[in-house]
Amino acid sequence: MDGHSLVETLDPAETTQERTPRAARQVQVDPPLGMLAELTHRCPLQCPYCSNPLKLLKAADELDTETWLSVFSQAADLGILQVHLSGGEPTLRQDLEQFVERLASRGVYTNLITAGVNLTQERLRNLVSRGLDHLQLSLQAIDPVISDKIGNYKNSLAKKLDVARWVREAGLPLTINAPTHRHNIGQAPALIELALELGADRLEIAHVQYYGWAANNKAALMPDYERVLVEAAFVAEAKTRLKGILNIDYVTPDHYAQFPKPCMGGWAKDVLNITPEGKVLPCHAAESLGMRFDTVKDRPLAGIWYEGEAFNRFRGFDWMKEPCRSCPRKEIDFGGCRCQAFALTGDAAATDPACSLSPNHHLMEEITGSYTSAEPPPFVYRRIGRA
Ligand code: SF4
Ligand code: FES
Numbered sequence: 001m002d003g004h005s006l007v008e009t010l011d012p013a014e015t016t017q018e019r020t021p022r023a024a025r026q027v028q029v030d031p032p033l034g035m036l037a038e039l040t041h042r043c044p045l046q047c048p049y050c051s052n053p054l055k056l057l058k059a060a061d062e063l064d065t066e067t068w069l070s071v072f073s074q075a076a077d078l079g080i081l082q083v084h085l086s087g088g089e090p091t092l093r094q095d096l097e098q099f100v101e102r103l104a105s106r107g108v109y110t111n112l113i114t115a116g117v118n119l120t121q122e123r124l125r126n127l128v129s130r131g132l133d134h135l136q137l138s139l140q141a142i143d144p145v146i147s148d149k150i151g152n153y154k155n156s157l158a159k160k161l162d163v164a165r166w167v168r169e170a171g172l173p174l175t176i177n178a179p180t181h182r183h184n185i186g187q188a189p190a191l192i193e194l195a196l197e198l199g200a201d202r203l204e205i206a207h208v209q210y211y212g213w214a215a216n217n218k219a220a221l222m223p224d225y226e227r228v229l230v231e232a233a234f235v236a237e238a239k240t241r242l243k244g245i246l247n248i249d250y251v252t253p254d255h256y257a258q259f260p261k262p263c264m265g266g267w268a269k270d271v272l273n274i275t276p277e278g279k280v281l282p283c284h285a286a287e288s289l290g291m292r293f294d295t296v297k298d299r300p301l302a303g304i305w306y307e308g309e310a311f312n313r314f315r316g317f318d319w320m321k322e323p324c325r326s327c328p329r330k331e332i333d334f335g336g337c338r339c340q341a342f343a344l345t346g347d348a349a350a351t352d353p354a355c356s357l358s359p360n361h362h363l364m365e366e367i368t369g370s371y372t373s374a375e376p377p378p379f380v381y382r383r384i385g386r387a
Contacts, residue, residue, distance in 0.1 A: 027316035031079035034271040043089040045151035046381035048217040049208040056384040065095040074301040076106035086113040104131025116163035136175040141184045175202040181221035206251035211285040260336025260354040267314035285339040
């Protein structure tokens with residue numbers, strides 16, 4: 001592969017549901033930079049905001065070891081620089097060490113994204129000895145009772161803090177990922193103190209995105225606008241104050257944004273995602289679009305990236321409708337999130353309703369208003385076999 005490829009994109013009049021012959025347009029496609037490998041949907045935690053799909057895959061249907069090893073070799077051949085080993089809970093795969101070793105042997109940077117509760121210090125040392133480069137630990141809350149309630153798992157916080165210390169003892173960089181919502185908003189000051197105490201390199205304070213299981217729990221999780229504003233101001237000040245000491249990433253909630261996020265840095269532009277059964281997706285929630293996705297069992301990864309129909313559907317700008325088509329911000333945010341546009345309007349090519357210029361922006365405001373004023377309902381916990 002020469003590192004660049006020119007491919008056709010579909011006619012902009014096409015929607016996700018209508019598949020008609022395309023007009024040829026040339027869009028330059030560069031090799032992907034990163035890959036999210038969802039090794040399994042199994043997880044000891046049951047967080048109500050999980051981004052995994054409503055229909056979770058059973059262990060028997062997961063890709064086997066040899067297929068994953070082949071995928072990782074293909075990823076290296078394709079030029080991928082970073083692989084994020086995720087789930088579900090990736091440490092439930094007993095072949096995780098082999099995956100780390102294969103990627104490290106090909107010079108690919110490996111990041112383990114884990115809830116940490118079933119990781120032992122011995123296994124962590126082993127993973128590091130096989131070449132693991134980085135660990136990202138999720139933190140449900142800094143209050144032990146809320147932490148246990150969100151994950152529906154006992155003694156979760158103490159276990160996670162042990163893992164964070166082992167990571168630093170092993171000399172590995174540590175990212176703490178703290179999903180934020182109605183039940184833990186306001187924890188940012190204490191979270192930052194904790195991240196500093198643990199010697200974390202990076203802290204992600206990320207408002208929950210309402211895809212997958214989180215969509216089921218919108219009413220339980222949506223925070224009040226005033227509290228979001230207070231938190232955003234605090235985090236902005238802390239980011240400046242701690243520059244060079246702690247890298248803080250803050251992901252704001254779409255529902256209160258003026259413009260959408262550049263979801264995935266643009267559709268099929270930099271990263272790809274592989275599900276536990278081997279489907280190759282441009283983003284983790286793409287299955288919700290009802291499109292057909294190739295799997296690593298059907299064709300090589302490079303063919304899917306450069307020529308796959310789903311990957312080319314929203315590349316470039318020709319597919320866009322107004323107001324995005326003539327908007328100067330289209331090169332910044334790419335019209336927002338296709339999955340959110342589809343979920344709220346039924347049209348994956350529509351402007352993301354998170355955008356204040358979208359004719360459907362009122363849908364976001366209606367959703368927010370109707371949820372935050374009411375008493376939150378109980379969580380619908382994520383469980384395999386339940387949708
Ligand atoms: Fe982004 Fe489209 Fe909104 Fe412009 S109209 S800011 S491109 S989402
Ligand atoms: Fe799929 Fe944003 S989550 S494009």
